[in-house]
Amino acid sequence: MLLAHPLSIPFHCIPYHVFSILSQAHADLAVRLDQPILSPSQCNSATNYMIKSILAVLVSDVFKTACVAFLIAFFITFASKSSKQLLKALQPIRNAITHFTRLIKGKFTRFTDRFDQEAEGLPMGFEGEGEDGWGVCTLASVHKLGRSQYTEYEFKLPRQDHVLQLALGQQLTLCCLDSADNVAKKNYYVYSKDSKKGKRKGQFSIVARKYVPEDKVEMKKRRARGEGKIVSFVRK
Amino acid sequence: MWTVDCGSELALAFDSDEWSYPVWSISLPIIEFNTLHYWFTMKLNFVCTHFLPAFAQEQVLATELDIGDEIALQPGPRTLDYKGEYLPVTDMVYFAAGDGIVPVMEQVKSVLPPGSSSVKGVSVIWANSDDKDFDIALSTLEDEYFKYSTKLAVSCVVERVSRLKKNAEVDEAVPDFNPGTMAVVSGPKTFAIEAIAVLLNKGYPENCICVLPA
Numbered sequence: 001m002l003l004a005h006p007l008s009i010p011f012h013c014i015p016y017h018v019f020s021i022l023s024q025a026h027a028d029l030a031v032r033l034d035q036p037i038l039s040p041s042q043c044n045s046a047t048n049y050m051i052k053s054i055l056a057v058l059v060s061d062v063f064k065t066a067c068v069a070f071l072i073a074f075f076i077t078f079a080s081k082s083s084k085q086l087l088k089a090l091q092p093i094r095n096a097i098t099h100f101t102r103l104i105k106g107k108f109t110r111f112t113d114r115f116d117q118e119a120e121g122l123p124m125g126f127e128g129e130g131e132d133g134w135g136v137c138t139l140a141s142v143h144k145l146g147r148s149q150y151t152e153y154e155f156k157l158p159r160q161d162h163v164l165q166l167a168l169g170q171q172l173t174l175c176c177l178d179s180a181d182n183v184a185k186k187n188y189y190v191y192s193k194d195s196k197k198g199k200r201k202g203q204f205s206i207v208a209r210k211y212v213p214e215d216k217v218e219m220k221k222r223r224a225r226g227e228g229k230i231v232s233f234v235r236k
Numbered sequence: 237m238w239t240v241d242c243g244s245e246l247a248l249a250f251d252s253d254e255w256s257y258p259v260w261s262i263s264l265p266i267i268e269f270n271t272l273h274y275w276f277t278m279k280l281n282f283v284c285t286h287f288l289p290a291f292a293q294e295q296v297l298a299t300e301l302d303i304g305d306e307i308a309l310q311p312g313p314r315t316l317d318y319k320g321e322y323l324p325v326t327d328m329v330y331f332a333a334g335d336g337i338v339p340v341m342e343q344v345k346s347v348l349p350p351g352s353s354s355v356k357g358v359s360v361i362w363a364n365s366d367d368k369d370f371d372i373a374l375s376t377l378e379d380e381y382f383k384y385s386t387k388l389a390v391s392c393v394v395e396r397v398s399r400l401k402k403n404a405e406v407d408e409a410v411p412d413f414n415p416g417t418m419a420v421v422s423g424p425k426t427f428a429i430e431a432i433a434v435l436l437n438k439g440y441p442e443n444c445i446c447v448l449p450a
Contacts, residue, residue, distance in 0.1 A: 105382065135310065138307075139302070150369070169315045170315065172309055191341075
């Protein structure tokens, strides 16, 4: 018996794409009710075909590449976001390790310092009477001290083996003339970056605040106001 | 014309609010004439050398001194002076600000090595209003700390000078006074005043506090 209605076909045997074809051409299709339009083997082959095509996609190089790229991108994103937290969590451990390493290094330096006997330099002489004698040094270099507002001035002593024999806490007086022959004189403490106690031979450094031009302006203003003028007075 | 008494000192000075230093001075001799007064005229010729104030030295260093220029030097005043009655000094407390750390570094390096002094413990409290100023000596202080970690304690405090007294970190870092402790204050004048107040609050006698001039 022949029927021209597609609904008489067992649906479980009709894949969607077949059904859509059938629905387009249902007028011309002859269907037998006692026989399925597609044999079970044909149905299975259609499913197999789909599986095969999916597998083909999965196995294809393009898909693999896409997957690998996705995984790499995912891990990079994940690592970048989680590394900060991870590092934060590990920071105390890192600090402890660094601290311990530096402590060991410090103890080692302390031990080696015992054997590091520096040859004594020649004490620098100062020409003049008693403690009023003066010597001469030469400006060797000027360095900014890190990000600070201070500058290190390094001076060379007349001889390379000269050392300044200063007591603990003793200052050094530096004196020079400016371009107008005014005397500029100030006491400084000797600055040493080295962790070793030994005196530096042939040179020394001082630290001075970085020059700010406003100071000069301020000084001129003071003078204009009559401050800083020469006055005389009698003291009992 | 000035009238001056015998025995007094006549001085000519450069004077302002911030600095004052003599340009010329003379002490007149004491003349033992109880009943007579002598008037005499002295003609004084002054040869004045104009001294710039101390801070101007930094301007000269920065602007007028080039590499290779010569400058005169001489040993300056000794500033470390202990007048306390507790001897020997077993502990040192250094309270510094800004470049006041420079003399402190030198002293720390001198007293820390075993056998070099009677000092058993050193505390350094270094205050700066800007943390960038720690670049002067932080690495050196760290090196010293790792060498003598059981003997040296270093505290770096970022605080304005005017607020030091109220700062909890400073309060914690400054140890209470014990006989044998010497305190050294090093920094600008405004800081020294505040630091002395902090130390006095901690029970330090005045004669155990040494102030290093800036």
